[in-house]
Amino acid sequence: MNRPRNYHRPWISLILLLVAVGLIAHTRQWMPSPTSYAQQQSDLLYLQQNNTISFANPSALQVTIGEGHDFATLQLGDSWDMDNPRDMGYEIGFTNIHATGGIWHGTYSGMDQSAGTPTAGYLFPLFQGFSTPVAGGLSQELSFTKVGAEDRYAIDASKYTRLSYRLAVSQRPVNGPFFVQWTTASPVTWPIGENRFGRLDACQGTTRFVAWQGWHTYNFDLSQPQGDSGIRAGAWQGLVRGLRLDPAATAPAGTEIKIDWIRLSDPNSAPVIAIPWNIANAGPNDRIDIYIADNPSGTDASPLAFGLPAAAGRYDLATSMLPPGQHYFQLHLKDGAVENGCTVAKGTSGWIGPLTITPAPIVTFAKPSMTSGPDYATSVLGQPWDMTSSSQIVTPGSPYPQTLAEQSFTNGIFRARAALIPPHVESDSQFWLRVDPQRPIDTTRFRYFTVRLKVDMPPGRDINWAIAYGWGGRVIWWNENLQTDGSESKYGTYYEGWRNYSVDLARAFPPPAVSNPLQARNILTPREQNAFPAQLGWTQLGTVKHLRYDPLETMAQAVGTGADIFEVDWVKLTANDEVRRGQPFEIMVKLNLPLAQLSSLTHYYTTDPSQPTQQRAVMQSNTVNVEPIQPGNYRIYLPLILRMGTSGDDNDSLRFVWDTATVQPGTYYICSVAATANSSTTWCSETPVVVQP
Numbered sequence: 001m002n003r004p005r006n007y008h009r010p011w012i013s014l015i016l017l018l019v020a021v022g023l024i025a026h027t028r029q030w031m032p033s034p035t036s037y038a039q040q041q042s043d044l045l046y047l048q049q050n051n052t053i054s055f056a057n058p059s060a061l062q063v064t065i066g067e068g069h070d071f072a073t074l075q076l077g078d079s080w081d082m083d084n085p086r087d088m089g090y091e092i093g094f095t096n097i098h099a100t101g102g103i104w105h106g107t108y109s110g111m112d113q114s115a116g117t118p119t120a121g122y123l124f125p126l127f128q129g130f131s132t133p134v135a136g137g138l139s140q141e142l143s144f145t146k147v148g149a150e151d152r153y154a155i156d157a158s159k160y161t162r163l164s165y166r167l168a169v170s171q172r173p174v175n176g177p178f179f180v181q182w183t184t185a186s187p188v189t190w191p192i193g194e195n196r197f198g199r200l201d202a203c204q205g206t207t208r209f210v211a212w213q214g215w216h217t218y219n220f221d222l223s224q225p226q227g228d229s230g231i232r233a234g235a236w237q238g239l240v241r242g243l244r245l246d247p248a249a250t251a252p253a254g255t256e257i258k259i260d261w262i263r264l265s266d267p268n269s270a271p272v273i274a275i276p277w278n279i280a281n282a283g284p285n286d287r288i289d290i291y292i293a294d295n296p297s298g299t300d301a302s303p304l305a306f307g308l309p310a311a312a313g314r315y316d317l318a319t320s321m322l323p324p325g326q327h328y329f330q331l332h333l334k335d336g337a338v339e340n341g342c343t344v345a346k347g348t349s350g351w352i353g354p355l356t357i358t359p360a361p362i363v364t365f366a367k368p369s370m371t372s373g374p375d376y377a378t379s380v381l382g383q384p385w386d387m388t389s390s391s392q393i394v395t396p397g398s399p400y401p402q403t404l405a406e407q408s409f410t411n412g413i414f415r416a417r418a419a420l421i422p423p424h425v426e427s428d429s430q431f432w433l434r435v436d437p438q439r440p441i442d443t444t445r446f447r448y449f450t451v452r453l454k455v456d457m458p459p460g461r462d463i464n465w466a467i468a469y470g471w472g473g474r475v476i477w478w479n480e481n482l483q484t485d486g487s488e489s490k491y492g493t494y495y496e497g498w499r500n501y502s503v504d505l506a507r508a509f510p511p512p513a514v515s516n517p518l519q520a521r522n523i524l525t526p527r528e529q530n531a532f533p534a535q536l537g538w539t540q541l542g543t544v545k546h547l548r549y550d551p552l553e554t555m556a557q558a559v560g561t562g563a564d565i566f567e568v569d570w571v572k573l574t575a576n577d578e579v580r581r582g583q584p585f586e587i588m589v590k591l592n593l594p595l596a597q598l599s600s601l602t603h604y605y606t607t608d609p610s611q612p613t614q615q616r617a618v619m620q621s622n623t624v625n626v627e628p629i630q631p632g633n634y635r636i637y638l639p640l641i642l643r644m645g646t647s648g649d650d651n652d653s654l655r656f657v658w659d660t661a662t663v664q665p666g667t668y669y670i671c672s673v674a675a676t677a678n679s680s681t682t683w684c685s686e687t688p689v690v691v692q693p
């Protein structure tokens, strides 16, 4: 397994170039010490509430609208609102990471703990993954998490062209740029500087740069050139598989970063609101800054747009850039005769608002899903692999190599430490799940493998270190002998904490001798990477008698740190959900909003998720607690709240009972259209339901 390794840092040359340009342009009066823009502002505002500027149409900013289409919300099903530290797909060079009150916090550690080299911190809202191309162009990675290497999680650059985020840097270097970088490579590669832009994070005066301090609302139209030139200009086009932010590329260890939200939105999906202003006594070069806050007193306000020519008379706000919530605005008239309008405010308006943006509904299917269908261990063996008993694990004893230490089964949790046995350089840790050879796994039926697993970060270590030294796993199976009829999946990596890691084993095919791009979706390790096992596939075998999971590939650096310990709550191997025609089928969904905030929630069934509303799914009228919330048009069956016994997610799901009496036998995805007063979104299940005759 190749893990995160070195990549270039060509932006260093750009930094030097930017600094050089600044020095050349302003050599005579270069003042290297950073100036606190925020402090100047507050002093000036206190003295100069002279109201020489005002909103010409304040009511335009006192409306309620639905949020625009946002990539993370609609494609990942989880907005980058920083309600969870893993809203961030990956990060390098950070310590003390947490998400509190909807704000992601992290501190520059100064080190890339995998490469062992100094670095400023950088972040991947969408992480591309770790794949390493092999001959034929394939990736060797199993996508256990939502990485851009999977096309369904990649960004359609023609739709999502507006990047915005609210971010604070504890101390921006006056000569320190930020960068936005991305990669479109497939198989994925790390962004290496060919697609990016960046600039000094400062207002450029006539004699000096004035660094922004505190919160800043960044806002970029990615369809336009943004700063870098030449080979670094890049292009926002095609499928973007990794998106990287360098908040302050030259800032030292100890620099604190806060992020409130990140959006990658379609500017055509929400209103553009014109913000005209009235000015008295403007100078010819005066500038306008527009500030935004989530409260009417302007606490923690940040510039949304700055340096606008006052003479332009207005700014057009693409509201797709803003997250759900209430937003207030203020205009600052800046004296263009002094430092290009960077430093002196001639007047400010009052705070106007709120512009209320309501969230789009997100529907997540708990059933049908990769964990809801009939489970092999439960339905065939009569005992789920829920780790309530050591009898569920059947790894042979000595003299078979003992790759786990300190095994325990406590309160339904299997816990063990991966052992590193010389001369191996990484642990071959493994556990075999109980399979009855008399009732082997029917691979034409059971296909979705899910392990609910937890790993914990050792103190002082970060995700890049943990993955570099062993945080990942793979699935292995065979009948008689691993080498002659066995198969081994690619390697997938973990995040910290409890997670479900799922893989569709029906995506395992016997790979050709030399890989080709048509095999990209194959979950089996390419033959170029591993001469054995036999790689005979999954469905192709018909039945399987041995199923093994390798939970960690711990390397020497992680032995004894705690990163070599894993916990497993359960393992499932499920078939598609199924129902006999005429029998009721429970659809279970989770919503990001209270049901009462929806104006409708309508379910469909379809053979093709790209045609989500193929057939209306009729809901049983005798479902409990029938309570139509939009009489006449829709019937919503209010929840029988179920806690799924072994799912492990804290998921209180809504249950809807589908009446299948009139459904033709077949295989169908369930799709739901959820609407609020301001937004409508469509969601489909990841796995289908089989309606049997």
Ligand SMILES: [Ca+2]
Residues within 6 Å of the ligand: 078, 079, 080, 081, 082, 083, 084, 087
């Ligand atoms: Ca989130």
Ligand SMILES: [Ca+2]
Residues within 6 Å of the ligand: 081, 082, 083, 101, 102, 103, 259, 260, 261
């Ligand atoms: Ca937030």
Ligand SMILES: [Ca+2]
Residues within 6 Å of the ligand: 386, 387, 388, 411, 412, 413, 568, 569, 570
């Ligand atoms: Ca359990």
